[in-house]
Amino acid sequence: MGTMTNGSSFKLEPNPKIKKPEKPLLVVVLDGWGEMEDDEYNAISRADTPCMDSMKKGKPDHWMLLKAHGTAVGLPSDDDMGNSEVGHNALGSGQVVDQGARLVDRALESGELFDWDGWKHITPAATKGTLHLIGLLSDGGVHSRYDQLKLLFDGAAERGVKRIRVHTLTDGRDCEDGTSIPLMETLCKDLQALGEKGVDARVASGGGRMCTTMDRYESDWNVVKRGYYAHVLGEADNRFKDPVEALKVLKKPKNGKPVSDQWVPAFVITDDDWQPNGAVQDGDAVVIFNFRADRVVELSKALEYKNFDKFDRKQWPDIKFAGMMQYDGELKLPKEYLVPPPQISHTTGEYLAKNGVSTFACSESQKIGHVTFFWNGNRAAPFDKKLETFHEVPSDQNIPFNEKPAMQSAKITKLAIEALKSGKYQQVRINFPNPDMVGHTGDLDATIEACTTVDACVKKLIEAVEEVKGTYLITADHGNAEDMVQRDKKTKKALMEGGKPRMLTSHTLNPVPIAIGGPGLPKEARFRADLKEPGLANVGPTIVNLLGFQSPSNLVESLLA
Numbered sequence: 001m002g003t004m005t006n007g008s009s010f011k012l013e014p015n016p017k018i019k020k021p022e023k024p025l026l027v028v029v030l031d032g033w034g035e036m037e038d039d040e041y042n043a044i045s046r047a048d049t050p051c052m053d054s055m056k057k058g059k060p061d062h063w064m065l066l067k068a069h070g071t072a073v074g075l076p077s078d079d080d081m082g083n084s085e086v087g088h089n090a091l092g093s094g095q096v097v098d099q100g101a102r103l104v105d106r107a108l109e110s111g112e113l114f115d116w117d118g119w120k121h122i123t124p125a126a127t128k129g130t131l132h133l134i135g136l137l138s139d140g141g142v143h144s145r146y147d148q149l150k151l152l153f154d155g156a157a158e159r160g161v162k163r164i165r166v167h168t169l170t171d172g173r174d175c176e177d178g179t180s181i182p183l184m185e186t187l188c189k190d191l192q193a194l195g196e197k198g199v200d201a202r203v204a205s206g207g208g209r210m211c212t213t214m215d216r217y218e219s220d221w222n223v224v225k226r227g228y229y230a231h232v233l234g235e236a237d238n239r240f241k242d243p244v245e246a247l248k249v250l251k252k253p254k255n256g257k258p259v260s261d262q263w264v265p266a267f268v269i270t271d272d273d274w275q276p277n278g279a280v281q282d283g284d285a286v287v288i289f290n291f292r293a294d295r296v297v298e299l300s301k302a303l304e305y306k307n308f309d310k311f312d313r314k315q316w317p318d319i320k321f322a323g324m325m326q327y328d329g330e331l332k333l334p335k336e337y338l339v340p341p342p343q344i345s346h347t348t349g350e351y352l353a354k355n356g357v358s359t360f361a362c363s364e365s366q367k368i369g370h371v372t373f374f375w376n377g378n379r380a381a382p383f384d385k386k387l388e389t390f391h392e393v394p395s396d397q398n399i400p401f402n403e404k405p406a407m408q409s410a411k412i413t414k415l416a417i418e419a420l421k422s423g424k425y426q427q428v429r430i431n432f433p434n435p436d437m438v439g440h441t442g443d444l445d446a447t448i449e450a451c452t453t454v455d456a457c458v459k460k461l462i463e464a465v466e467e468v469k470g471t472y473l474i475t476a477d478h479g480n481a482e483d484m485v486q487r488d489k490k491t492k493k494a495l496m497e498g499g500k501p502r503m504l505t506s507h508t509l510n511p512v513p514i515a516i517g518g519p520g521l522p523k524e525a526r527f528r529a530d531l532k533e534p535g536l537a538n539v540g541p542t543i544v545n546l547l548g549f550q551s552p553s554n555l556v557e558s559l560l561a
């Protein structure tokens with residue numbers, strides 16, 4: 001909307017059509033709330049969602065669909081499902097940037113990765129000692145992707161690395177539960193092939209990503225402790241000589257309940273003498289091969305920081321450590337990394353803070369970083385502490401979220417209403433994790449309950465916006481809850497196994513809704529119908545417009561006519 005201002009300075013020009021609102025703008029991200037036609041496995045259409053349903057009546061001026069996957073959010077191709085990292089990057093930056101998956105693909109395919117400083121940093125240790133590769137064994141492309149891991153260890157072997165140990169976190173969240181076993185079989189076969197070339201390459205440890213290593217936002221350091229003990233110290237209750245057998249045994253139902261790949265207990269692989277085959281020693285090299293930051297920041301701290309007090313490390317080997325990417329640009333963590341991260345600057349958050357807009361951003365532990373760090377372009381700290389308040393509500397710990405689908409939505413709602421009524425904030429931004437976090441458990445009934453709960457929270461928030469005469473913008477970052485089952489690619493019919501549907505725990509390729517409204521929304525404000533492929537990146541400039549400014553030229557276009 002309106003002419004673009006010069007993108008280099010941060011000054012925003014007033015918006016000729018929408019004057020600076022006196023009342024707050026509420027921005028709500030419903031994490032994992034995609035849009036798909038009704039179906040028995042669509043947890044959103046089967047939930048009781050009168051509030052979100054009623055917003056559809058605003059179509060097309062105040063309700064539309066946005067692309068939230070693939071190239072619209074900087075991923076390699078439109079076969080890539082969206083995710084929170086790239087989704088909140090796009091939402092908050094108002095730009096489409098090449099994301100980690102794509103940058104790593106390019107660096108590995110060209111071989112450039114092995115010429116860059118990060119690889120040079122680890123090479124002496126990798127060739128003299130052991131190269132340890134730690135990360136998510138997955139073909140989901142959200143945190144990592146198997147073909148990248150293979151290119152990494154094959155490339156290392158070609159460059160003189162003689163001993164490789166892979167420490168695998170099993171997924172079942174971004175790819176179907178159970179795929180850990182065929183993926184592990186593939187990994188063992190590919191490492192075997194290196195063996196035939198004289199490289200001693202084996203799996204050394206592992207565990208389910210939700211209970212081993214891949215915690216985020218410091219929700220539960222015990223998750224990281226279990227992983228550190230298994231990967232670095234070679235300590236775990238479960239010891240096996242073969243990783244495939246380890247998974248088959250550890251995935252056997254426990255107390256009658258199936259064991260998801262996400263929750264496989266930590267294990268260590270041993271030599272014939274039952275000694276761990278790959279604990280990390282002084283002089284070794286360690287690479288975390290996940291390209292996505294949030295769930296490997298904590299392990300990076302445990303590996304890199306001399307002063308560390310989150311758990312007793314027992315030993316802290318003297319290693320050469322690098323991340324696949326740098327996971328926190330402000331902390332410069334890790335110092336060394338194989339592929340430079342996406343450079344995201346001049347985000348809407350920075351523009352708004354530098355033009356005096358006050359913001360309250362809130363979610364619970366599981367998503368606080370999404371609505372602050374990722375939203376602000378992979379930057380943890382506020383741009384201006386005086387103007388931006390980040391409030392985290394502690395999430396439940398160490399439980400599958402289908403056991404408590406309401407999560408902390410009530411507390412987030414209460415805090416957002418207080419912020420709206422406080423008169424202290426021009427923008428209140430929240431994320432409800434429920435549709436996504438419960439969707440990832442694959443529990444249809446619990447996800448229906450989660451969506452019903454979130455809809456009731458949105459209703460309360462809309463009432464508060466009406467009371468303060470404010471404006472609202474409700475959207476999502478990618479799909480998840482709207483499709484809870486694996487489907488035949490052609491017929492779209494649910495895939496069944498043993499008479500039961502094969503549940504889908506991952507995100508989807510579906511679009512997401514965006515709705516605007518409230519007494520503060522100017523009458524003439526409406527969505528334009530001429531945007532070729534409206535996507536998440538168009539939301540940032542729309543927020544800038546709704547806050548009374550023209551959108552700067554480095555951002556993509558606003559959704560407002």
Ligand SMILES: O=C(O)[C@H](O)COP(=O)(O)O
Pocket residue numbers: 031082083084085142143173174295436
């Ligand atoms: O990290 C996770 O929980 C999933 O792999 C991706 O989910 P998110 O992108 O919604 O965080």
Ligand SMILES: [Mn+2]
Pocket residue numbers: 031032083084085087436477478
């Ligand atoms: Mn998400």
Ligand SMILES: [Mn+2]
Pocket residue numbers: 032084436437440480507
């Ligand atoms: Mn998710």
